[in-house]
Amino acid sequence: MINLPLSKVKPGMVTAQSIYNESGGSYLTKGTELTESYIEKLQKLGVSGIHVLSMDTKNPGVTPPEGILTEKTRAMAIQHVYHVFEDVRKKGTFDIGPLRASAASIVNDVTLRRRNLVQLTDLRTHDMYTFAHSVNVAMLSGILASLLNMDKNHIVELTLGALLHDIGKVDIPKEVLNKPGRLDDKEFALIKTHPTRGMERIKKLNLPDSKLLSIVALEHHEHLDGRGYPQGLKGDAIHPYGRIAAIADVYDALTSERAYKRPYTPAIAYKLMKFCSPGQFSPTLLNLFFKNVAIYPVGTVIKTNYGYGIVKSAEFGRTDRPVVAIFADGDGKPVKTKVIDFSEERDAKVESVLNGIELFHFVHELHF
Numbered sequence: 001m002i003n004l005p006l007s008k009v010k011p012g013m014v015t016a017q018s019i020y021n022e023s024g025g026s027y028l029t030k031g032t033e034l035t036e037s038y039i040e041k042l043q044k045l046g047v048s049g050i051h052v053l054s055m056d057t058k059n060p061g062v063t064p065p066e067g068i069l070t071e072k073t074r075a076m077a078i079q080h081v082y083h084v085f086e087d088v089r090k091k092g093t094f095d096i097g098p099l100r101a102s103a104a105s106i107v108n109d110v111t112l113r114r115r116n117l118v119q120l121t122d123l124r125t126h127d128m129y130t131f132a133h134s135v136n137v138a139m140l141s142g143i144l145a146s147l148l149n150m151d152k153n154h155i156v157e158l159t160l161g162a163l164l165h166d167i168g169k170v171d172i173p174k175e176v177l178n179k180p181g182r183l184d185d186k187e188f189a190l191i192k193t194h195p196t197r198g199m200e201r202i203k204k205l206n207l208p209d210s211k212l213l214s215i216v217a218l219e220h221h222e223h224l225d226g227r228g229y230p231q232g233l234k235g236d237a238i239h240p241y242g243r244i245a246a247i248a249d250v251y252d253a254l255t256s257e258r259a260y261k262r263p264y265t266p267a268i269a270y271k272l273m274k275f276c277s278p279g280q281f282s283p284t285l286l287n288l289f290f291k292n293v294a295i296y297p298v299g300t301v302i303k304t305n306y307g308y309g310i311v312k313s314a315e316f317g318r319t320d321r322p323v324v325a326i327f328a329d330g331d332g333k334p335v336k337t338k339v340i341d342f343s344e345e346r347d348a349k350v351e352s353v354l355n356g357i358e359l360f361h362f363v364h365e366l367h368f
Contacts, residue, residue: 223246
């Protein structure tokens, strides 16, 4: 699996991630063989790069594993979030019924596929980032709540709240949300109002569970050490829903492409969240979260102390110790493929994840 700039993508390559529009329709689903017309359409959409299974158009590479959500569940959820945002813009309110149905479907998929690892996020255009991001945060929050063995009704409630966690952004101008450069102090101050705005909009619905649903919107930017916003809550003052959604929100933001940044790999997101953000997240929740997120997704090409290899599989609870097929030595020279289970080799180390440009050197050796 290789993340390539669109200029390097060729007809015959197979997508390793799905691409959705703002209303939940899929431009391309994972596993689609690309054609000239597909590539031209992606160019018109402003897509700068995409994950493909292999650079070899005659050999599609490692088949991506089954995801957590079905395509139907994900597409419908994106569509429902999109319509909620549109209704709020036009009418100031919205019907929460369809969104409740999506939350239930997400939790159902999470329950049925709880041993499937989170692999790659879907690809989205800048204009529909918030809608797909909301669905991913809901899915990731539901997974973590499920791992905590929460009551199913509470998981659905948290998932629904997560679908609405960014509803306050409806009041933020798009030019600020999608600004390619650094936000100035005034713009950042405006962005920081969206949790409170979201909480207020949800409470106006006067639903029996409005207060709990609004907690996710209000607290998903709070930090355990009190340095978050908007209230600067600390430790146990942050509701469990807020602590869970905070992890899901940051992970999806880091691994997604934005107007102002390229997506980080799951491995880099893991290091940033675990080692470079002391005091921001609950260590217990963070460790549990990454037991179910593939730090090295299937198909990732990595450099190890044994040489270069491609990730063949990873298991729940051992996502940092995948099964790797070594195909080249440390100097990049092809060797007879050897499969090593890193969970059984104490000395095995992943040194780096290769990007698309580095992989050009190995294109003729990747026969997986």
